[in-house]
Every structure is written in structure tokens, then in C-alpha cells.
Amino acid sequence: MAKDQEDVVKPARMKIINQASIIIVVAIWLLAAGFFRHLPADVPIHFNWQGAPDHVGSKKLIFILPVLATLLNLLLGYLARHPELHNYPVKITKANSASWYERSAWLLFIVRLIVSAIFLVLTLIVIVSALRCQSDKLFYLLTALVLAIPAGIAWVLIRPLSSKPS
Template sequence: MKKQPKIDVPPSMWEKFFNLLSAILIIALWVYAAQAYSTLPKEIPTHFDGSGVPDEWGSKKTIFIMPGIALITFVLMYFASKKPHLFNYPMKVTEENAHRLYPLAKTSMAIINFEMVLLFSYITWGMIQSAKDDSGLGVGFVIAALLIPLITSIIFMVKMNKVK
């Protein structure tokens, strides 16, 4: 394991904003799933194919899996973001550039964390809607779910590569 400088980096305004937004969205997601639960049929879609069409069904209790995954993912990524000296970077981290790289990395983690919570929220919403009206998530969702986190990562890597 490479030895990178360990420095204290206070959270940026954007990091705080996206973490707060994620927490609010997780709470709203749990409330939404709980409220929808009583109106769901006994079986709901639990998996969608590459074009966003439901292809597996299960108990309506499974509606709480996505909010659970969103919560666990958020918590793990939140605490991981507190240790930017353990991240992988596209360049050598030094005492001189760590104070510029670490805030970027932490903000990147907060944004990607928010995107993941948003993704699980949309899947939960899609499961509920699909159970009620036999619709699907759509192919646009599948493309967005793949591209948005990838684009965010690329943007931050480009920004990090500009750091001297």
C-alpha cells in the first residue's frame, strides 16, 4: 500500500451540501416505500432487463431492499470519504499537492454517493410504479445509470490531473 500524506481536510461547502441532500433523500425514500407498501400488490418487479422491462417478480417486502442498499452504501461511502489519504489518485500525491487533491476527492465522493442514492431512489420509484401500472424503468434509465457516475468520475479525474 502506498504511503500518501495524511492531512486534515475540512469538508467543503459542496461536500456538506451533497451529503445533506443524500441524507434527506434517503429519509424520503424510506417514507415513500413505507407509504406505498400497503397499496402494492403481493408481487412486485424485483429486476429489470437491459431495456428497463421487469423480468423478475417477488414479494412486496422486497420494496425495502433498495432503500436498505441506499442507506448502507451512503454510510460506507460517507465514512470512507473521511480518509482521502487511502484513495487511489491518477497521480502521485505529495505534501505539496495533497491539500488540493484531497478536497476534490472528498467532494467527488459526496457527489457520487448522492448519485448512488438517487439511483436507488429511482429504482424504488420504478419498482412501485411498475407494480401499479405494469410499466418499466425504460432504456434511458439504464444508460443514465451507467453514464452519470462515469462522467462524474472523469470530470474529477481531469480536475485532479490539473493539480500540480
């Protein structure tokens, strides 16, 4: 990536969002590892629409969530840092590249943060449900986070940028 693209992709607020995403993924790993020995042999791995577990699996499956969160975080982070690889609805020129690259990078950083938070809540739901505790409120949080994805996309698309895409 060229130096001017790097400046567009990494303003201070993006660095904060990037660090928050990383902290959330680390928290997912710490939760899974920290609660692993306290979990029963079988943990819920699937839930119905009412939030009740309807499938169980080995407690080792708790580590699938941090693995997937890590892989998605790495992929979305890489793509956010390389907006020149993205598809755009217009031809990218030297005149419009900075604003389109900024918009695309913001979009992926926001989605990365929300996806990380979704995996954190999913990990909490599995742990809380496995320990036979109430997890209803976590499902409301999960729903809010899932709805935050289109809201985040809309925010990125309508917010003013340093220069307007052409």
C-alpha cells in the same frame, strides 16, 4: 483526520451534496414505507433490457433498496471524509496532500449523490411497475444516472482545484 484535511473535505458545496444524498436516502425509505401497504403481494424485482419485469418476489423485498442505499451512502460518506485512506497515483506528501485529498473527496461525494439518485429511481421503478403503471420514462432517467457516474468522475478529474496535484 487532521483539521487541515477536514477543511479540504468539507467546503460548503460538499455539505450541500452531502445533505442532498441524505435527503434522497430518506426519500427512498419514505417511498418504500409509504407505498408498502398499496403494493400487491408480489412485486417486480428484476427487469429485462426492454424494462419489462421478468422476475417477481415478495413485496417485503421493496425494503432491500433503502437498506442498500443507506449502507452505500454510509460507506461512501465515510470514505469521502477520510481521503487519507485512499490509493493515489502519486506519493502523497505534505505539499500535495490537500489537492489530492480534495479531488478524492469530491469524487466520492459526487458518486455518492449519483448512487443515491440511482437507488431512488430503482425504488420508483419497482413501485410504479408493481402498481401496473407506465415506467418507461424512469428507465431513461436510470440510464442517464448510470452514465452520469463516468461523467462525474471525468468532471472531478479535469476540473481545476485550489492547487494542482503534483
